[in-house]
Amino acid sequence: MPFVPVETPKCPACGKSVYAAEERVAGGYKFHKTCFKCSMCNKALDSTNCTEHEKELFCKNCHGRKYGPKGYGFGGGAGCLSMDTGSHLNRDFVPPKIPPKAPDGEGCPRCGIYVYAAEQMLARGKGYHRRCFKCVQCNKTLDSTLHCDGPDKDIYCRGCYAPKFGTRGYGQLNGLMSDIQDCERQSEMAPKTAAINVEQIQAPLGEGCPRCGGVVFAAEQVLSKGRPWHRKCFKCRDCTKTLDSIIACDGPDNDVYCKTCYGKKWGPHGYGFACGYGFLQTDGISEGVSQRPFVCPDTTSIKAPEGEGCPRCGGAVFAAELQLSKGKMWHRQCFSCARCHRPLDSVLACDGPDDNIYCKLCYAKLYGPKGVGYGHTPALVSTSYEYTPTSWGQLNRCGGQSEDGCPRCGYIVFAAEQMKSKNSIWHKLCFYCSGCRKYLDSTNLNDGPDGNIYCRSCYGKNYGPKGVGYGIGAGTLTMA
Numbered sequence: 001m002p003f004v005p006v007e008t009p010k011c012p013a014c015g016k017s018v019y020a021a022e023e024r025v026a027g028g029y030k031f032h033k034t035c036f037k038c039s040m041c042n043k044a045l046d047s048t049n050c051t052e053h054e055k056e057l058f059c060k061n062c063h064g065r066k067y068g069p070k071g072y073g074f075g076g077g078a079g080c081l082s083m084d085t086g087s088h089l090n091r092d093f094v095p096p097k098i099p100p101k102a103p104d105g106e107g108c109p110r111c112g113i114y115v116y117a118a119e120q121m122l123a124r125g126k127g128y129h130r131r132c133f134k135c136v137q138c139n140k141t142l143d144s145t146l147h148c149d150g151p152d153k154d155i156y157c158r159g160c161y162a163p164k165f166g167t168r169g170y171g172q173l174n175g176l177m178s179d180i181q182d183c184e185r186q187s188e189m190a191p192k193t194a195a196i197n198v199e200q201i202q203a204p205l206g207e208g209c210p211r212c213g214g215v216v217f218a219a220e221q222v223l224s225k226g227r228p229w230h231r232k233c234f235k236c237r238d239c240t241k242t243l244d245s246i247i248a249c250d251g252p253d254n255d256v257y258c259k260t261c262y263g264k265k266w267g268p269h270g271y272g273f274a275c276g277y278g279f280l281q282t283d284g285i286s287e288g289v290s291q292r293p294f295v296c297p298d299t300t301s302i303k304a305p306e307g308e309g310c311p312r313c314g315g316a317v318f319a320a321e322l323q324l325s326k327g328k329m330w331h332r333q334c335f336s337c338a339r340c341h342r343p344l345d346s347v348l349a350c351d352g353p354d355d356n357i358y359c360k361l362c363y364a365k366l367y368g369p370k371g372v373g374y375g376h377t378p379a380l381v382s383t384s385y386e387y388t389p390t391s392w393g394q395l396n397r398c399g400g401q402s403e404d405g406c407p408r409c410g411y412i413v414f415a416a417e418q419m420k421s422k423n424s425i426w427h428k429l430c431f432y433c434s435g436c437r438k439y440l441d442s443t444n445l446n447d448g449p450d451g452n453i454y455c456r457s458c459y460g461k462n463y464g465p466k467g468v469g470y471g472i473g474a475g476t477l478t479m480a
Contacts, residue, residue, distance in 0.1 A: 011035050012055040027052030038062050108132050109153070124149050135160055209233050210254065225250050236261050299331045310334050311355065326351045337362050350416060360416070367414050369429045406430050407451065422447040433458050 008017040013035035024036040026045075029052065037044050040062040051063040058066065101107065102114045110132035121133040121144075133142050135157040140146075148161035156164070202208065203215040211233035222234045222245075234243050236258040237251075249262035257265065303309065304316040312334040323335040324346075336343050338352075339362040350363035358366065401410040408430040419431040432439045434448070435458030446459035454462065 013039075013057070026050050026057060027055075029055055031057070040066070123147055123155050124153070128155075137164075224248055224256055225254075229256075238265070299333055325349055325357055326355075330357075339366070353414065363416055367416065369417050369427060421445060421453050424451075426453075435462065 038059040115127040137160040216228040238261040299315040317329040337359040433455040
C-alpha cells in the first residue's frame with residue numbers, strides 16, 4: 001500500500017502548508033507566523049489586535065476604515081466630518097436596519113422593540129432596553145438598586161417617586177408642605193395618611209402592648225422579652241427616650257429602660273459606680289433593694305466536679321464568662337498570666353507545658369530560648385558564623401531530649417520558638433545553614449537530601465550543577 005502523507009492546512013495568505021511549530025490561528029484559519037500581519041498596513045499582529053474578514057487579516061484601525069461605519073464622528077475622530085465614502089476600498093454601502101416592533105405586551109414597555117438578553121433590564125417581570133431604563137420624569141439612568149415601580153406601571157427614580165406617590169404630612173418630603181403645593185404634586189394613587197391612635201383597638205388582657213394595652217400589628221411591632229410593643233410606645237419609662245433593640249434594657253418590673261436609667265435604678269451602687277469614678281452614690285439604696293439583682297464576685301462559690309471547672313479556682317464556668325484555652329474552660333476573671341497576673345485574651349495567651357497560661361513575655365522568659373541575643377536586656381549579637389552554637393549543652397534549656405525534637409540538638413521544641421522545614425520542626429536558634437551557619441527563614445531555606453538545611457549559596461555548591469558557567473560564575477571551570 002503506497003504511503004499517503006497527512007494533509008496539512010494551507011495558509012490563506014500565501015497558500016503554503018502550515019505546520020504546528022509556526023501556526024497562528026484567527027477566525028478558524030491557520031496562518032504562518034510571518035504571514036500573520038495586516039493586509040493593508042503590514043503591521044505585525046497578535047491575538048489581541050487581529051481581526052479576520054473573509055480570510056484576510058486586518059488590524060483594528062484598518063478594519064474600521066474598510067468595514068466600519070462612515071459619516072460624522074467616525075473614521076477621523078470624534079467631531080470630525082469625514083468625507084471618505086470608502087469607494088477606493090470597493091465597499092458597498094449597507095443601509096442601517098430598522099429593528100422590528102414586537103407584539104403588544106412582549107417588547108420593551110418604553111419603545112416597543114424586541115429586547116434581547118444582552119441588553120435586558122427587568123422591572124416587575126418586564127424587560128427594558130438598557131438605554132430605555134430611565135426615570136419617566138427626569139430621564140435619570142437607573143439600575144436594579146435605584147428604580148422604583150410606580151402604580152401607573154412605569155419606573156421612577158427615588159427622588160421623583162417620593163413626591164408623586166409618597167406619604168404626606170408633617171416630617172415628610174423635606175419638612176412641612178403647604179396644602180396647595182401638596183395637592184399639586186401628590187398623585188391620586190398616593191396613600192392617604194391619618195392620625196392613628198394605638199389605644200383604639202384594645203387587645204385581650206396580657207396579649208397587647210404592655211404600655212397602652214392596644215393590639216400590636218406586624219408593621220409596628222418591636223419585641224422585648226418575647227412581648228410585642230408598639231413602636232410608638234417603645235420608650236424609656238423614666239426619661240421617655242425612644243429605644244431600639246440595641247439600647248433597650250428590660251427591668252425586673254417588666255418595663256423597658258434606656259441604659260442610663262437602668263443603671264441608676266437597678267445597677268450597682270457605691271464607690272466608683274453610676275456617677276463617675278470616686279463618687280459615692282447613696283440615693284436609692286433603701287428603695288427597692290429587694291428587687292435589685294445581686295452578683296456574687298466569688299467564682300469559687302459554685303464548685304464544679306473534678307476536672308470540669310476552671311483550672312485555676314475549680315469553680316463552675318458559665319457561658320457568659322467563658323474563656324477557652326487548650327479545650328479547657330476558664331473564668332474571665334481567672335484568665336490571667338500565672339506569673340505576672342496580667343489579664344489575657346485569645347491573642348495574648350500562651351499555653352505552657354505545665355498546663356497553665358502565660359503572657360508572651362513571661363512565656364519567653366520561662367520556656368523560650370536562652371543565651372546571647374535572647375531575653376529582655378540589650379545584647380550584642382555577632383553576625384559572623386563563629387557565634388552560632390554547635391550544641392545545646394552550653395545553654396540553659398528547659399525540657400529533655402526527644403526523638404521528635406529538634407533535628408540539630410534533640411531537645412523538645414515549644415510553640416514560641418518553632419521554625420518549620422520540609423519534614424522537621426527546629427528551634428529558632430538552631431535554624432541556620434549547615435555549611436556557612438548563616439541564620440535562615442522561610443524565604444531563603446533549602447532542604448538538602450541529607451535531611452539538613454542550607455542557604456541558597458551552600459545548597460548550590462553542594463547539590464547544584466557543576467561545570468563551565470556554574471557554581472563560581474560564568475566561564476569558570478570548577479572541579480569541585
